[in-house]
Amino acid sequence: MTGISKIFARLYAMVIRRSKLDRRVSKILEATAGADHAPGWSFTIQCPHEGDLAFDFNRYRQCGREDLASHMRDAFWSMRHERVGRSLLSYQTHGLNYFWEFLDHLKAAGEPVTRLEQIDRDLLGRYLAWLDMRLSTRGPSRGQPLSFAAKRVCFMHLKTLLMNRLRLAPGSVSRELSFPYNPYPHTNRHIPRRESYSPTEHKVIIAALNRDLRTIREGAGEILPELQVLVVHMLVLALATGWNLQSLLELRRDSLRDHPNPGRKLFVITKRRANAIQAMSVRDEASPGNSVGRMTEVPPSVADHFRFLCDFTAPAVADADERDRGLAFLWRVPKRANKGLVVRLNTTRVSNALRDFRQRHDLRDDRGGALRLGFARLRPTMASELYRRTRDIRQVQRALGHASPHTTAQHYADKAPEAERDHAIVLDHMFKVLTRLEVDGKAMIAADGKMPDSEVRNLLSGGYNTGIARCRNPFRDGDAICQKYLMCFRCPNFCVFEDDLWRLFSFYERLLTERVKINPAHWMKTYGPIVRRIDAEIAPLFPSEKVEAARRQARDRPHPAWKGI
Structure with missing residues (x-):
């Protein structure tokens, strides 16, 4: 092996190699031992990743629920080798605390639940219905119903605790205990995407x-x-x-x-x-000449x-x-x-x-x-x-x-806003170049300059007018009429006559008027390419005096289609 190869081999052995999992039988037997009861109502669990975590189950013993609280306490103690400390804390915060609030709700309604054997499929169904009505008490969603993901976490954590009791203390669990199959399907679709900072x-x-x-x-x-x-x-x-x-x-x-x-x-x-x-x-x-990759x-x-x-x-x-x-x-x-x-x-x-x-x-x-x-x-x-x-x-x-x-x-x-803008510009220029066609003294812009005489006469007589200019073929599948006027500037059926300049520049002025009301990034992405096309590609194809007259008329007396409210 060459010197460089030996270096990379040592690096691979020292750095890249995965750590081995501890699958010793003694650990598994210790975690699943039936006599592995908690030492008391308060105890400390030593987590190798979180340090010492203190758990106190005394508050769960109130209202005569000592039997149920003892089973939950033993479940936490028995899972100390199966779950990391952060997971155990989550089981208490989202699994146990929410379920205890539900038990308080039942007690206030005259239906106390104090023993593990009282928890069955019917009670779990009522718990799911209660979660649907539960409001969040903290965070940005405070006062709003619990999210789909939060309700799933509450139920799945409680299920984990009950499954532990079903495995280690089956004699104390109700024979009617079963779990609904996936009560919260497709949860990942409801979880909002993590947003980056602007x-x-x-x-x-x-x-x-x-x-x-x-x-x-x-x-x-x-x-x-x-x-x-x-x-x-x-x-x-x-x-x-x-x-x-x-x-x-x-x-x-x-x-x-x-x-x-x-x-x-x-x-x-x-x-x-x-x-x-x-x-x-x-x-x-820090290399003085190397600024590549520096954010700030x-x-x-x-x-x-x-x-x-x-x-x-x-x-x-x-x-x-x-x-x-x-x-x-x-x-x-x-x-x-x-x-x-x-x-x-x-x-x-x-x-x-x-x-x-x-x-x-x-x-x-x-x-x-x-x-x-x-x-x-x-x-x-x-x-x-x-x-x-x-x-x-x-x-x-x-x-x-x-x-x-x-x-x-x-x-x-x-995607950065400028990336979306650049992408829109590239797509904008992928369409065919607009050409100028003279028909009976009328200046017309079509996508390819090729059009049957029948369509030309129809367009000149005012047929297929849109809110911006004119269209060669506004029909879509199922004889539906296209109403996406913002897409006209990318459509090969888009046509502009001199008679349409007043309407076109009225639309242009309306876009500029509404700019202060729209998010700048959204405006640049959606409307910026349209304004640029009108200024750089459409207006130069007409006589400058006609364009100036249309602009002036649009500012002083906008077309009814784009008249401000």
Whole structure:
């Protein structure tokens, strides 16, 4: 093997190889042991990814539901080896809490449910009907009915808990317990697409990060709390790499590896859900002559930011739990009962830090409201920005680590407004060039200049008039009349006579009048090519004095079809 081949072989063995799954029989037997009961009503579960998670089931014992609460408690305890901590927390938040609210509703109606054996198919059907009437109590949809996806999550989490009891405590479960087959079909179609931040919002976030980075690096301004320093660098890495929050939280201190090319580093992360390792090549130092790929001042070097982060958290490594010492994002709690304790960052702490970051900089969205800052939108923002600069969907796919470019195009990479505009211009010119035809002293524009005499006479006599000009053949399938007047400018049947200039420029003036009421990006995409065609391709084919007279008449006395309301 050559020297380069040996280097790549070592890199493959060290970086790219997937981690092995632990399928030892002892773990499976421990998780499914029938005598594996919870140690009490309150306990702590040690999650290798989330740290120690505390669960308290005392509040579920109220209203005489101690038997049912004990089974739910044992279900959580038995699943500690089957589910990660984030999933267990979701089972409590969306599965157990919503179902307990439903039980409170039944108790108020005089139908108490206190034992596991009382839960049957009929009760689950009533629970599904109750979810349909339930209103959201938090988030942007507060006060609105629960979304289709949220209702499915609530039901599926409860089903998981009941299936656990059916497997480990079958004698306590009702014989009438069964589950409806897919009560929420095609849920993925109802989940809204993750929206990226607009270019303006993106610049606002970048500007706020630049201000904080100057404060951190140069000591300008008020000293930032330690948690804010961590979240600033987490946002920088998210904008530069497009990685998910969970991958960032699990970044290791040795994630930056050597690269065979000088001036480059391999940034390695673990995608736990896919059981895969992703390696990204990043610049190790800023090259003065290399501005390709830079979005803004942030980040000048991803490797530099990550090294600074590791140096910043290095003093906390010795005081951290042994399981967490290899992590990059460590935080020393500054106050309250855990003051001085070094912990790993989790989603709750990051969410609170993002809220403080937004409030501190008073970040606003395009509508003037408070900007909802979250990592779920930073990933498609990075994808859209990379696609805007490269116009290469496969490069975006490789950067995000997707298996298919279809996933990238459908869910992450938004087309830039200028890309849609350029696409419209290309399509506009793919049609045949308009030509000028003289018929009985009349100037006419047709798509190809070829037209039977019968159609010419029909057009000259006023037949097939549209709201803009005239059409050679307005009929479509089933003898339907075409009413898509905006498509006339791309249609080969579109014709314009001198007699039509008044109507055409009245439409033109109306478009300009309505421009201030329409979103600029939408106006440029939909109406910009029409205005450009009228000015650049149609008007020069007529005598200038005729065009000026038609423009003046359209401004002073618009055609009735386009007269302002």
